[in-house]
Each structure stands twice: as C-alpha cells, then as structure tokens.
Amino acid sequence: MLSASAGDAPRTDPAAAARVLAGALRDEVRRAGFERAVVGLSGGIDSAATLLLAARALGPSNAIAASLPVRGSSPASLEHARLAAAAAGVPLRALDLAPVLGALEAALPGSASDRNRRGNLAARARMIALYDLSAAEKALVIGTGNKTEILLGYTTLWGDMAAALHPLGDLYKCEVRALARHLGVPEPILAKPPSADLWEGQTDEGELGFTYDDADRVLYQWIDLQRRPEDLIASGVPEALFLAVRRRVLASSYKRRMPLVLKVSSRTVSMEYRLPRDAGT
Amino acid sequence: MHPRLGDLEANLALHRDWIRRAREARADLLVFPELSLTGYALRDLAPGVAVPLRGGPLEALAREAGPMAVAVGAVVPSRAGPPSNAGVLLEKGRAAFLHRKVYLPNHGMFEEARYFTSGDRFRVHRSKALGLTLGILVCRDLWHLSAGLVLGYRGLDLLLAMSASPGRDLTDGGEGQGGFGSLRMLQVLNEASARTLGVFVVHANRVGTEEGVTFAGGSEILDPTGRLLARGPEGEEALVTADLDPDLLRRARTALPLERDEKRDLTAREIRDALRERGRRPAD
Numbered sequence: 090m091l092s093a094s095a096g097d098a099p100r101t102d103p104a105a106a107a108r109v110l111a112g113a114l115r116d117e118v119r120r121a122g123f124e125r126a127v128v129g130l131s132g133g134i135d136s137a138a139t140l141l142l143a144a145r146a147l148g149p150s151n152a153i154a155a156s157l158p159v160r161g162s163s164p165a166s167l168e169h170a171r172l173a174a175a176a177a178g179v180p181l182r183a184l185d186l187a188p189v190l191g192a193l194e195a196a197l198p199g200s201a202s203d204r205n206r207r208g209n210l211a212a213r214a215r216m217i218a219l220y221d222l223s224a225a226e227k228a229l230v231i232g233t234g235n236k237t238e239i240l241l242g243y244t245t246l247w248g249d250m251a252a253a254l255h256p257l258g259d260l261y262k263c264e265v266r267a268l269a270r271h272l273g274v275p276e277p278i279l280a281k282p283p284s285a286d287l288w289e290g291q292t293d294e295g296e297l298g299f300t301y302d303d304a305d306r307v308l309y310q311w312i313d314l315q316r317r318p319e320d321l322i323a324s325g326v327p328e329a330l331f332l333a334v335r336r337r338v339l340a341s342s343y344k345r346r347m348p349l350v351l352k353v354s355s356r357t358v359s360m361e362y363r364l365p366r367d368a369g370t
Numbered sequence: 371m372h373p374r375l376g377d378l379e380a381n382l383a384l385h386r387d388w389i390r391r392a393r394e395a396r397a398d399l400l401v402f403p404e405l406s407l408t409g410y411a412l413r414d415l416a417p418g419v420a421v422p423l424r425g426g427p428l429e430a431l432a433r434e435a436g437p438m439a440v441a442v443g444a445v446v447p448s449r450a451g452p453p454s455n456a457g458v459l460l461e462k463g464r465a466a467f468l469h470r471k472v473y474l475p476n477h478g479m480f481e482e483a484r485y486f487t488s489g490d491r492f493r494v495h496r497s498k499a500l501g502l503t504l505g506i507l508v509c510r511d512l513w514h515l516s517a518g519l520v521l522g523y524r525g526l527d528l529l530l531a532m533s534a535s536p537g538r539d540l541t542d543g544g545e546g547q548g549g550f551g552s553l554r555m556l557q558v559l560n561e562a563s564a565r566t567l568g569v570f571v572v573h574a575n576r577v578g579t580e581e582g583v584t585f586a587g588g589s590e591i592l593d594p595t596g597r598l599l600a601r602g603p604e605g606e607e608a609l610v611t612a613d614l615d616p617d618l619l620r621r622a623r624t625a626l627p628l629e630r631d632e633k634r635d636l637t638a639r640e641i642r643d644a645l646r647e648r649g650r651r652p653a654d
Contacts, residue, residue, distance in 0.1 A: 100541075101540045101541070102540055102541055102548030102549075103548075104548050105540050105541075105548030105549055105550075106540055106548075108605070109537065109540060109550075109584050109605070112579070112584065112605050113579040113582065113584045116578055116579035116584075117579055117582065120579075254582060362414055363413040363414050364413055364414055364415060365375055365376070365411040365412065365413050365415065365580065365581055366581055367375045367411065367580050367581055368375055368376050368415055369374070369375065369376050369377050370374060370375060370377075
C-alpha cells in the first residue's frame, strides 16, 4: 500500500451536514413529486448513513430499505443491513437477486468467471430492482455515492451510480464516517473495512491500492484546496500515490457526465439550451 | 422564502401571501430575496420569466402592497439582449426604483454572466414615504466594497441587500454551532456595511434547495451602529421584522463621524491615479 503523510484532511461538520443534507434531501424528493425514498442497503457505511438521512428527512415510514444480495455476498452483509434498517426504524426488504444473476450469467458467456463483469452485472441488477421498487412504491431512488468514490470512479456506470440524487456525494469517505457516527450507524458497520461485497474477501482499499484516508487527503488538497501537484509531493505525499489517484480521477471522467450528444445544430440540448433539472418545481 | 424555480404564477401567489402577512404585521417596507419571483438556477428559463417594469405582474404586486414599499427580486428585460437579474422597489402602486445586479458571479458553481446582462450603475432612491434614501445591492454586489462606497457617497441611509446565497463550506463553528461559512461571511459583510457606511442594512436571503444546492437563509436587519436588530432562522422561511428608528442614523453618525470625515476628493484622486498606474503596469 502507498501512503500519504499527514496533511490537511477534509472536515465538514457532521451535525451541520446532517441537518443541511436532511433538509435538502426532503426538498429535492418533494420537488420531484415524491414523498418517499428507497435505498439499497449493502451492509456498509455509506448506504446505512444514506438510509438514516432519508428516514430523518422523510420519516421512517416514508423510507424503504432493500437488501439485494447476490451469490458471493457475505452473510454478514445481510446482518449489517438489518442492523442499519433497525437503527433507522425502517423494515428491511431482503430481495434475493441470486437467481437473476444466475440467469444473466448463463445468458452471457464468460461473465460468471470474470470478476469485473460479474460485479457490474450485480450492480446493474440491483439498479433494476431499486427502480422497480421506485415505481411500485412511488419512492425516489436515493444513491449512496460519496465524493471519494465518485472522483475515483469506483462505481458502476448505470449501476450504483444510477439514482435521483446522491446525498453523500459532496462528502469524502472520512467525512461520511464522521457523519455516519453522528447519525447513529451501528458500531459493527462503522468498524468493518469498506467493501463492494462482490466477491468473498473483497475490500475497496485492497482493490484501489491505497487507503481511503490517503485518497481523501490527496483529493481534498489537490481538488478542494487547489494545491499544485509539485507542492503536494514536496510536502510529503508519495508521488506514486498522487499519480495513482490522479489517473483514476481522469480515467473515470466519463462516468460523471451524461452521454455526449454529437453537435450539428446551432442550439444543441445541454450545450446552448440548458435547463435546470428542477425547472417548474 | 422559498420560490418555485421558473414558475411565475406560483411565485406571484407566494408574494401576495407574504405581502398580506407583512401588511398584517404593519410593515412599511418588505424586502424579498434575490430572484424571489423566479427562483435562482434558471439557466435558459431566464428569458421566459422576465417581467416588464410597467403593466405586468410587478405593478399588480405594487397595488396589492398598498402603502407598503416592497423590494422584489425579478428578472427584467434588457435592451442589450439577455435579461437582467434585478431588485425592483415597488412604491405607490408602481415600480419606483430598479437596480440591475452589476456583479454577476461567473466562476465555480456560478454561471450568471452567461444568462444575464449586468447593470452599469449604483444609484439611490429617495423614498418620501419611508423618509430614507435607499439603495439595493443584489448578492455578489455586496462583496465588492466599492459598491457600498458609491451608494454611501450618494447619501445612503438604508441598504437593501437581496441574496440567494448558495450555502458552501459547511464548517465546524465549535460548540455545535456548525453552519455555512458562506453565510458567516455575509453576516460579516452586512455588519461591516452597517458600521462603516452608518446605514441600516436589511438583508433578505432565501431558503430551500435547487439543483442540490441549499440556500442558507438567516435574513437579518442591522442598525447603523452594526447592532443586530433581528435575524431569521437558517434553512426555514420566516418574516423577520424590526423597527427602524431614523434618529439612529444621526446618533450613529455623530458617535462615529465616518461620513463627515470621508475624504471623497482624495479617494477619487487616488482611484484615478491607481487606475492610471495599473494601465502602465506590464501585462501579466
């Protein structure tokens, strides 16, 4: 593992963030014409914090929690999803997607033995289930992405990135941890290593090759504080760490944008003609 | 208040409601936040929600206000093409004074200069009904100290600051007092304007969320000594009221005679000199 020396770390106030994000979540859900929200629980810290925020914003009776395990998901994940739902006062709906994944893998040769393809299939199958719950329950899909993960592109396009909004999307992973603790996410969830839980023994940090704390410091100083790369490295950030983080940010840029429209007219949608998403609400 | 984005009809109804509430509270003046009639993040909705100064919904609101003066945040047409982001003072059944926002922020999350035409002046309005000379600054105008200075030179008594300030920099204020750093900065600016210009400041800042951005609220009223007379809650709609005693202007300016001592000719000369010198500097 590469590591960064101590340096400025992002520190959004967790109590203030809880208050502001709950208010904004309520406002954006309602202006989209909904009263309810649905959150997919992985058993991890981000989705637990998201559910607690949604329950705080809309009331527990207006929050829907779904656990969507596939083959290879750790049994602890379901247990932690239960803990998170209980902390939020929301009943947990466990929907077994193993047969769906099995059918997809059977139809798509080679997908079962390719971790990457299998992970993307699982993320997108969960997306389909969450959007169906959205239609069935008239509940907006709330995403669980955080700023670190969005910047690193450590997400599946049209999978876990697919949501109406990401309430944690402007908080780095270390800030999400502080917020989660403030919101009352149960200790076993706070204590375990972050994992996308797509195969046994998978951890985010093992896959990324650096820790979230290191990534957060580098991203915060480089992007938020606009420090120059050479100054970061001179101040003790290992060059290899900075380059690894930057490579991920630049290479995943496409995941943070809607598909390109190829321009031929003089007033192209989203170029010359830009509307707010919240128009008329 | 919390307007609806790009929905003039809905916002007119909201304005009528707040006007009724302010009249019930026996207000002489009601100040709405920036773009109160339209919402903030308009982008290409802006031209479609522009309202004329005469003969349109602004005059209808002015009539509803009766003897009360009302400052409304509106999009108004501009002969230059794209409309302006403006503060409009309604008095005696008509639009009596207009300030087009001069400083349109266009950096980071802001893109106002793309959609609006900027104003080209800072003027004041003598309100006979209020017995005060007032000026309007819209949000970013307030951050440019020169804007307040010019209004001060024109005899300002009452600054109407109209904002739709996106909450940013959610920092730990200590002792559980965490809040938007951007709002703290506006409070500093309001107090500095009140104290240094010796004027009343009424700052209306909107609440609610648009496009994921939360507006901070915390509208406030300060007297010419910089004392806080009233402050609304953060993140909630509120009618924030205070009594303004015009004699405080005399007392504040006697206790601290900054206005009497201001060296306007010296300032003008020094600014001219600084601009000449700037013109002689090599390009960056």
